Amino acid sequence: MKTHTESEENYIKALYHLGGDQPVSNGDLAQRIGAxxxxxxxxxxxxxxKDLVNVVPYKGVQLTQQGIRLAKSILRKHRLWETFLVDKLGFGWDExxxxxxxxxxxxxxxxxxxxxxFLGSPKHDPHGDPIPERDGQMPPVLGQPIGAFTTGAEIRIVRVEDAGTEFFDQLETMNINLGNTYEIRAISAFDSSVELGSSTGSFWLSQSMCANIYAIQS
Amino acid sequence: MKTHTESEENYIKALYHLGGDQPVSNGDLAQRIGAxxxxxxxxxxxxxxKDLVNVVPYKGVQLTQQGIRLAKSILRKHRLWETFLVDKLGFGWDExxxxxxxxxxxxxxxxxxxxxxFLGSPKHDPHGDPIPERDGQMPPVLGQPIGAFTTGAEIRIVRVEDAGTEFFDQLETMNINLGNTYEIRAISAFDSSVELGSSTGSFWLSQSMCANIYAIQS
DNA sequence: CTTTTATTTTAGGCAAAGCTAAAAATTATT
DNA sequence: AATAATTTTTAGCTTTGCCTAAAATAAAAG
Structure with a gap:
């Protein structure tokens, strides 16, 4: 595998993020890259x-097989390093x-x-996102939004969306972490907020918080 | 501290390596950089x-105070990462x-x-080279070449020169590592090779091996 | 089915970093 | 001291990667 510039890798990453194997428009790509x-x-x-993408002028750009392979290898590195930074160096989610x-x-x-x-062959990064394997296979994307469960369900937090610093701060202050388990006590018919309960008490989560927190039935 | 390009940082590093705070010739710098x-x-x-160096055309280039600060911060990072790679990931010296x-x-x-x-606040990297501190202070450069000791001395290996893969391979096959202790059994009057002894036996080290291995009296 | 609007591409510029070849300055040698 | 040899700089070219402004194309609206 040849060596690529940082800029090239950033385009590949953006393409993968925006479209996966589907075509992406020039505009969307420009926005994402910030150019x-x-x-x-x-x-x-x-x-x-370099055969990393197929370009159809005025129509869109699409990753080739080779491009997808590269994208995954970058994503693998990204998520492994995130895991390192959080698990070993004690950085916070948002940093x-x-x-x-x-x-x-x-x-x-x-x-x-x-x-x-060294990291213990992790399958998911600190946000719960799947880390592509060496060969490009993807571990499962875990969980469903908290709002998708029904009252009475026992759930475990397995993933959070990267929804910005403020979101992560809120998680921090509410002491919500991957692995935590709760019971769904109630779901508001008015604003779709959810009441979560644990041994230490209970609290309400707004709809927009719920939409960014994923859990599985446990 | 502003952000610098990789190329810039490489020049600063080279300058520091070649001359420290002394002027360096264009030619030497070119050779070192490979340009x-x-x-x-x-x-x-x-x-x-950018006030990182003072240039006197046809005469030479010299790091400024600011340049030296930058050089040390890069060296600090370099040696900390080397420590990480060897101590935590198990890489070999030469890799x-x-x-x-x-x-x-x-x-x-x-x-x-x-x-x-995370690395335990190390003062020296895996080769025994001093890791600049946060504030730019340099821990001591340890040891003297093995050839500098006299017969009978008890020594401990504290540093090895980065003298290329073959040298490191030789260290490996002879099982010589930082921290090992030996007794100087003999020094050849003929070729300056040295006989080192330990509990497990003794062996001879060529003069050029000795010149790249540093020890302290223990 | 034109015309207007929005998107994308082309054309031409700029800075970083490298190169070669020629000119200038320094150092070394008669 | 004058010339030869070496070193350094200048001049001009290349690529990457970004920019702006203008032209071309596609999409939306009348």
Missing amino acids: KGSSVTQAVKRLGQ VHPLAEQLEHIQSEELVDRLFK | KGSSVTQAVKRLGQ VHPLAEQLEHIQSEELVDRLFK
Whole structure:
């Protein structure tokens, strides 16, 4: 596997995020990358010459098989580094993303493999997102939004959306962490907020909080 | 502290390595960086505009105080990452340098501080080289070449020069590691090789091996 | 089914970093 | 001290990657 520039890798990542294997528009890509459309046009042309994407002018860009493989390998690195930063260095959920964006560009298969082992061969990162395996396989995406359960259900938090600093702060102050278990005590018919109960008491979660927190029945 | 390009940081590192706070010639710098003299002329001009170096055309380039501070912070990161790779991920001595060259460019004070603590606040890296402290202070450079001791001395290996893969391989096969203790049994008057003894037996070390292995009296 | 609007591409510029080849300055040698 | 040899700089070119402004195309609206 050849070596790519950081910019190239960022485009691949963005493409994967926005469309997976589906075509993505120039505009959406530009927005995601934070560059102007004209820059994107050029960039994807370069990617096309390396067979990482297929470009249909005026129509959209689509990752090739090779592009998808690269995207997954970057995502793997990103999520492994996030795991490292949280589990080993004690960073908070909301702090790790920008750091992982730098670390994900480090080139070394060997390093990734060793890091993976060092972290205990994790299947999911600290947010509960699946970490692609070496061969590109994806572990399952866990859970469903808390609002999707019914009263009386026993649930365990398994994943949270990356919905920004304020969201993570709120989780922190409410002491909500992956692995926590609760009982669904009530669901408001008025505003869809949910009452969660545990051994230490109970509290209400707003609908928008619930929408970003995923759980499984336990 | 502003953010610098990788290229800039590489020049600063090279400058520090070659001259410390002393002027360095264009040629030496070019050789170290692996670029042509003309590229170096341009590069140092850019560094000069950022007050990282003082340039005297046709005479040489010299790090400023600010440049030295930056150089040390990069070296700190380099050696902390090397420590991480060896101590935590189990890499061998000779494998870590190129990886650390990538990792040393990651920008985050916070990350460095946490990594430092995670590694047990080390003063020296896996080769025994001093790790600059946060404030730029340098721990002592340890030991003297094995050839500098006299017969009968009890010594402990504290540092090895980065003298290439073959050297490290030789250390490996001879099972020589930092912390090992030996007695100087004999020094050849013919070729300056040295006989080292331990509880498990004794062996001879060539003069050029000795020159790259540093020890202290223990 | 045109015309207006929105999106995308082209054209031309700029900065970082590298290169080669030629000119200038320094150092070394008669 | 004058010339030869070496080193350094300048000049001009290349690629990546971004920009703005203008032209071209596609999509939406009348």
